Amino acid sequence: MKRFWKSGDPFIWLSGGALALSLVMVAGLVVLVMMNGLGFFWPSPIARLTLADGKELVGQVVQREKIPQPGAPQGTPERYRIQVRVGNRDLYGADFVWVEEANIVRRDFPPDALLIERREWGNLYGFIKEVRDGERVVAQGSGDGWNALQTYLPGETETFNEIRRIEKREIGAINHAQEKIRLEIKKLGLRGPDGSPEVARLQQELETLAARYREHAASLAELRQSSRRSLVVSAAGDKEKELPLAQIVRAYRPDAMGLLAKSRLYLSRLWEFVAGEPRESNTEGGVLPALFGTVMMVIIMSLFVAPLGVLAAFYLREYAKQGPFVSAVRIAVNNLAGVPSIVFGVFGVGFFIYLIGGSIDRLFYPEALPTPTFGTGGILWASLTLALLTVPVVIVATEEGLAAIPGGMREASLALGATKFETTWRIVLPSVMPSILTGLILAMARAAGEVAPLMITGVVKLAPALPIDGFWPFVHLERKFMHLGFHIYDVGFQSPNVDAARPMVYTTALLLLLVVLVLNLTAILLRSRLRKKYTLSII
Amino acid sequence: MVTRAEAALAERRGDLSIKGSENGQKALAPAPSDLRMQDQTVGATTIMEPMIEIRKLSLKYGEKLALQDISLDIPKHQVTAFIGPSGCGKSTLLRCLNRLNDLIDGVQIGGTIRIGGIDINDLDLEITELRKRVGMVFQKSNPFPKTIYENAAYGPRIQGIQSRAALDEIVEKSLRQAALWDEVHDRLHESALSLSGGQQQRLCIARAIAVEPDVLLMDEPCSALDPIATAKIEELIAKLKKQYTIVMVTHNMQQAARVSDYTAFLYLGTLVEYDLTKQIFVNPSKKQTEDYITGRFG
Structure with missing residues (x-):
């Protein structure tokens, strides 16, 4: 035994073990973050759950866990519950619900179940009822509605982007220039009692800028007018929601998508994350x-x-x-x-x-x-x-x-x-x-x-x-x-x-x-x- | 072969001496005879043309006396060896000759050293000018972590030579003088650290002679080398003494006997005996020297 300690072997084992432990911890952290992080962009299927009391839920299953039963006698069967992301925050009040598995009567994956990523209020889950152009109904039902959506969505998105561009770029530049002139006027005021010709000239410039702003505002109003198509979605629980197409970031039917389409969607969402602006107080969009x-x-x-x-x-x-x-x-x-x-x-x-x-x-x-x-x-x-x-x-x-x-x-x-x-x-x-x-x-x-x-x-x-x-x-x-x-x-x-x-x-x-x-x-x-x-x- | 490089170096040196003499300062030229100190006799012989004159040199590291009242003349174009047991002060003495001891805190130096007639401890003398005239090779080969070419060209570059052609010439000439050219001419732009120990040491010699100094100091140049590399360096030293005044420190008695013309034996910071090497090894005048040489102590 003494020879064993003297040989130095235990120390080698100890140091090797310490290294291995560190590596395992680091690798574990990276794997955990990678699995949870990268999996998020993959479109998981939309499930329709029919519960024992006849209620229906449409959403994505997020996780499954055992229900703790403290004090239960030995041999009690284990019970599980699942967390479902049902979205439609504006209709239901909460994005997520917990469902006990025992209460689920039927679980299917309807191919026409639609997931809409919205610019506000988070995801919308449901089925297309109709597509409208103003008051006029253009298409009805899941099939026609989906095709109409595909036709109109790119145009509406473009209009939306144009509005954003004008707001940020053009009007942003005007604001910047106005602010500079205002500071300039204030500076002149600080320097002496009045540098009237200079101030007058700056005032004049402010006027032209204001005129330009009004022009842009008018074209914005026009653009907003032109974007009047909307989508009516029927959601689970006999709810209905009318949604302007300009509010849609992305709409897709994960249950009807092939591997290729899903991969393309994955990359598109990943790109949005890396190269996009944040939405919904940073919880969606990009970073x-x-x-x-x-x-x-x-x-x-x-x-x-x-x-x-x-x-x-x-x-x-x-x-x-x-x-x-x-x-x-x-x-x-x-x-x-x-x-x-x-x-x-x-x-x-x-x-x-x-x-x-x-x-x-x-x-x-x-x-x-x-x-x-x-x-x-x-x-x-x-x-x-x-x-x-x-x-x-x-x-x-x-x-x-x-x-x-x-x-x-x-x-x-x-x-x-x-x-x-x-x-x-x-x-x-x-x-x-x-x-x-x-x-x-x-x-x-x-x-x-x-x-x-x-x-x-x-x-x-x-x-x-x-x-x-x-x-x-x-x-x-x-x-x-x-x-x-x-x-x-x-x-x-x-x-x-x-x-x-x-x-x-x-x-x-x-x-x-x-x-x-x-x-x-x-x-x-x-x-x-x-x-x-x-x-x-x-x- | 050496025209351009020599011209470049000579020009710089010329500038310097002109400037020096104008200011009435130390031009690096022979001193007037009235400034010559009295000739030092070495054993039976008198050194007629000393390159280095050391008079009453003493050196203190803080409180510790490392060198004590040393006076000797080192002849031009000869090899002079310093021998003695470890800690006797021979390296310290060597490093006094290019004032490398200045780097150490708390060193006090007394006495005078003249090289080519110029007092090297003169405050007006630029220390870098002195070191350009007095090259040094160290015990442990210490090439810079650069290419072979850059090592040899370092000194000339410091002196301000930038022309590629002139540098090429200097590098080739110094590598040839250091008997290294044939081994490295096809890989001048590889790292100097890829060379063997002996080659590295010869590169250090080449680097030192690239600036064409008058004096070459060698601090145990072979102590880290194997016998074959040592033999090459010794051969080189014999060749180099035609152009340079060489002062070397060695622990190896045989080496001193083989290579040097004059030998100084130091013990505990004092100069015990200084004479022709033949004289010292065949017929030393002091008992202490004889004991050391024959291996009875030290």
């Missing part, structure tokens, strides 16, 4: 703004954290006289990495937003006050806060890389008549590059997943515009933004309809993992290329 915000924030943060961390590490290791003070600084830097992120968030609010942002507003944007420009949360301040949060990671990694460069390398360069700076620039910096990138990878991974400090420095539930757009100066660092991590929190735990939002939580989590993975892979590829270039045996 593009959040994805964009996350990536942009991480990139801005990297731009700040890399030079700052690297320069600090160089000073600490190459120039500072090693002694108790430098050791203290080093310990402080290491400890900084352990400070809770919310503390950094509070600091960001106090220092960046109120102090620096407030000063910027007073100096450069006095005309907009009391509406803050930089004096409120924004992507720049969030990125800077995260840069502070992650700078110790970069410093530590760079310092370790510097320590690993053999002293002989520096001496050789100095002995050839190079100055200290030339040595640092030509020998030390290239050799330490892989370590710098390692630090940056860790920093980016940390920043992409951080939520708490962002919530108070500029992340919002729904940002009206992306931080990059077509209006001068194109990059708007003062804007609030959306973030995948916060999106998960918001959709999963702040949404009124948690059951409906759950798949979004998984898909968003999966996307966040993917973003981190892609960012890391890019940096790792870059690092391995650099390593090949500066092959150092010791790093």
Whole structure:
């Protein structure tokens, strides 16, 4: 027995076991998220359930679970219940119902059962009764109705998109210009008592803009007029619903679809998720703004954290006289990495937003006050806060890389008549590059997943515009933004309809993992290329 | 073959000496004879044309005295070896010659060292200029993690030579001088770390002579090499002394006997004996030297 312990085998088993456990946990997490996330886009069949009391339910079965029977005697048969997504929130009040399996008399999958993804009120389940054009009935019944729907839907969707385009692009531009002129007028008013000719000219411009706005408003009204086709759906429970076609995102009959059609639908829904705008308080639609915000924030943060961390590490290791003070600084830097992120968030609010942002507003944007420009949360301040949060990671990694460069390398360069700076620039910096990138990878991974400090420095539930757009100066660092991590929190735990939002939580989590993975892979590829270039045996 | 490269280097050096003499400062030219210190006698012989003159050199690391009152003249175009037991100060002495000890905190240096008549501890002398004149090869081969070509071209680049043609010439010439050209000429743009230990050390020699220094310092250049690689380096040293003044530190008594013309024996930071190598190994004048050479201590 003593020999067994001495042999060291138990330690090998222990360490191997620890590794295996970690791997299993990570793999389990990824698999769970992937299954729940990716499965969501697959159109599951619509079931029609006839219950013992004669009631009918139409919807998609979401999950099945055992009904707990506490205190039941041994041998009691197990009972199960299923959760059905019946949709039609506006008709029934709730999207989901629980049904005990024992109560189901009949379960079938009618091929003409229709699922409509609406722009508002969530999914609609039912059967087509008729398609109307204004008051006139165009088609009746499931068959004809379906064909009529296929004919009219693309046109209506196009009209809807046109309306959206005019609202966002054209009228958005007018609003932007109006706001600028208003600020200009206010600025002139601040400068002197009256710059009347200038103000008059600006007023004139405002007038033309208003005229243009009225034009657009008129064409909008016209477009809305033209879109008057609607669909009447009969839903389970003897309900009926008339729905304008413009309200339909997608309508399909999963029970009548083949594998190919389902796959196409899957890809279309997946694409909508990645590249679309959110709907229904983020519980439906896409996450593009959040994805964009996350990536942009991480990139801005990297731009700040890399030079700052690297320069600090160089000073600490190459120039500072090693002694108790430098050791203290080093310990402080290491400890900084352990400070809770919310503390950094509070600091960001106090220092960046109120102090620096407030000063910027007073100096450069006095005309907009009391509406803050930089004096409120924004992507720049969030990125800077995260840069502070992650700078110790970069410093530590760079310092370790510097320590690993053999002293002989520096001496050789100095002995050839190079100055200290030339040595640092030509020998030390290239050799330490892989370590710098390692630090940056860790920093980016940390920043992409951080939520708490962002919530108070500029992340919002729904940002009206992306931080990059077509209006001068194109990059708007003062804007609030959306973030995948916060999106998960918001959709999963702040949404009124948690059951409906759950798949979004998984898909968003999966996307966040993917973003981190892609960012890391890019940096790792870059690092391995650099390593090949500066092959150092010791790093 | 070497015209352009030599011209480039000579031009830089010319600039320098002109500038130096205008300012009335240290031009890197022979010192006036009144500045020459009294000739140092080495055993029975007098060194007529010393390249390096060391006078009353002492060095302290903090409180620890590492070198004590050392005076010796190192002749031009000869190989001088420093021998002695570990910790006797021979490497420290060597590193005084290109002021590499300056990098260490808390070093105090007393006495004077003149190389080519110029006091190297003069505050007006740019330390980088000194190091361009005094090349060094280290105990552990330390090529930069760059290509073979870039290693050899590093010194000239630092001096500001950018012309590709001139660099090509310098690289080829120095690699030929270091007897490495034939082995690497077809893979100049591969990593220097792919070379064998002996090749790496010869590359370091090539890198040091690419800037055409006057003096070449070698700190145990063969201690990490196998006998065949050592033999190659020794051969190389014998060839190089025609152009350079070589000062080497070695632990290997046979090597000192084989390679060097003059040998200095150091012990506990003092110079015990300095003479022609033949003299030292055949007929040492001090008992301590004899004991060390014959292996009775150290």
